Amino acid sequence: MVEYDHRSKHYDEVGIELDFPNAIRVGQTELRTPGAIGTSKQVDGGVVVALDPESEPPPRTDFELPDPSRSVLRVDPPGEVVWFVEGISHPDVDNFHHATVNLRNSYGPVDDDALVTESNVGGYCYHVNPDTGAIVDSWRSDDWNGLTIASIAGLVECDSGAVRLPWDVPDTAGRYAEFDTGIVVRLDPNTAGSARPDFEPTDPARNLVKITRDCRIEWVVESSPGLPDGDYHERHWRHGDRLITRTTDGGFTEVDPATGSVLATWGAEEFVCGDVCHALDGSVESFAKVDGVTRVRTDRRLYWLDDEGRKLGTQAFDTSIRDVRTFADRTVVNTESGSIYGIDSDCSLAWEFDDGNDWLLGPGEDGFYLFFDGGGRRPYSKMKFEFDPRRGELVRSVTAPDWLVDEVL
Structure with missing residues (x-):
């Protein structure tokens, strides 16, 4: 059994406790780690722990990493470091290292219980022997059709090569937009990027780049007319066949996805x-x-x-819109007051659900749900109701307690 709190993580079966940020305890033995403790995984007889070699070490440590890239280790009772993971390197990244242990839900060509690490840059995955720390196999966790986007070092890589960018691609949702011939990535002009970029930056507003499937730069967006000096594209979306961005001044720009030319600009x-x-x-x-x-x-x-x-x-609507979802041909709106509205395909109001309670909208894979947010009671997952978006009615309780069922149904 594994137990969590804000400060520690307990592996009771092997008697090991991770005390964040820098201590591993096994019975009366304490190991002070040279890097902050991150993700971990229990293996047969011990625990494998990832450390952050770039974090500030405590004043006293009980061991050192043999190499910064070998930042994953195994600890067994009674407090012995059994191995450090086999080292890795990257020609474009000075601080390349194993960053996480089994963080993703799926790791490609291995069983679910395999020990897998992932690098801090580029989505490199490593199947590690839990007995020795040796790398058994490696592969890439591709972001899009064989292209992998690194969150630092300004790298986009594929099997046939790499694009080195003058700024980093932010590690956030929506960092790229897909088109048939490639992806458009958004760069953060406030970062360092690659030490050897394929082109030199001339204007922060030229921070969109289209990259083909075989790792070639198809275009760099042209400067946006009228955009204040220092502003740049802060978000971007594929909208049908259009490429639309929001700029740091709050306005919008439409870019030709085939050429990178600016087609239109408009206000917030x-x-x-x-x-x-x-x-x-x-x-x-x-x-x-x-x-x-x-x-x-x-x-x-x-x-x-x-x-x-x-x-x-x-x-x-009378209050701010909290969420908007689509069900078949109906738009379902949740406002900050907790009310739910159904809008038909002709844009007319079909129904309003407002019983005085604060509801949260939560469609799932197997249905459409509302979560009750009343009186600060938590968690939401225990107050779940199936909802019919065609009629605007609660159908049944899924996980709600009896007192709440009696109140709302």
């Missing part, structure tokens, strides 16, 4: 469809393509626009 409280610029009631919070129609969300209103630029409809 506007949205362009079909060469028509629509004025909105506030700043754009999000937008999505649903069944060929663009749905734009501001703080308290939804707009539906077609590709020709026509406004198909709009719906306003």
Whole structure:
């Protein structure tokens, strides 16, 4: 059994406790680690622990890493370091090392119980022998069709080569947008990137790059006219066949995904469809393509626009929009008041669910659910109800306690 709290992690079967950030305890024995403790995995007779070789070590340590890249080790009772993982290296990364132990749910060509580490850069995975620390096999955790995006060192790699970028690709959701011929990655101009970039940066606003499947740079976005000095593309999305970015000044830019040319720019409280610029009631919070129609969300209103630029409809709400989901041809809206609304495909209000309670929207793989958020009671997962988005009604309790079922059903 493994038990957690904010400061420690206990492996009771082998009598080992990880006391964050820098102590491993086995009975009366304490090992002070030279790097902060990260992920870990129990193996037969012991525990394998990943350390961060770049973290600040404590004033006293009981052992040293033989090499910074060998930052995963095995500890067995009564407090013995059995092995340090086999070292690794990368020609473009000075601090390349094993960073995590079995962090992902799936690791490719190994069994689920295999011991696997992953590098700090580039998604390199290593199957490690739990008895010796030797690397048995290695592979890449590809991000997109064989291209792997590193979060530091400005690298995008594939089997046939690598692209070295002047800035890093941020390790965040939405860091690339897929198109048929390649991916468009967004760079962070506030980072160092590769020491040997394939092109030199000239303008922070030229921080979008399209890379082909065989690791070639197809284009670097052109400078955006009217963008203040020092501003750049902060987010980017594929929207149908369009490439749209939000810039650090709050506005939007449309980029030609085939050439990198800037096609249009508009303000934070506007949205362009079909060469028509629509004025909105506030700043754009999000937008999505649903069944060929663009749905734009501001703080308290939804707009539906077609590709020709026509406004198909709009719906306003009394409080801020918390979440928007789609079920079949119906839009389901959750507001900050806890109310739920159903919007038909013709943009009209189909129903409103408001019983005075605060509900959270949570569709799942096998149904559509609401989670009760009442009186600060937690956790949400224990207060789950199946919801019918066609009629706007609660169907049944899934995990809710009796007192809550009696109150809301």
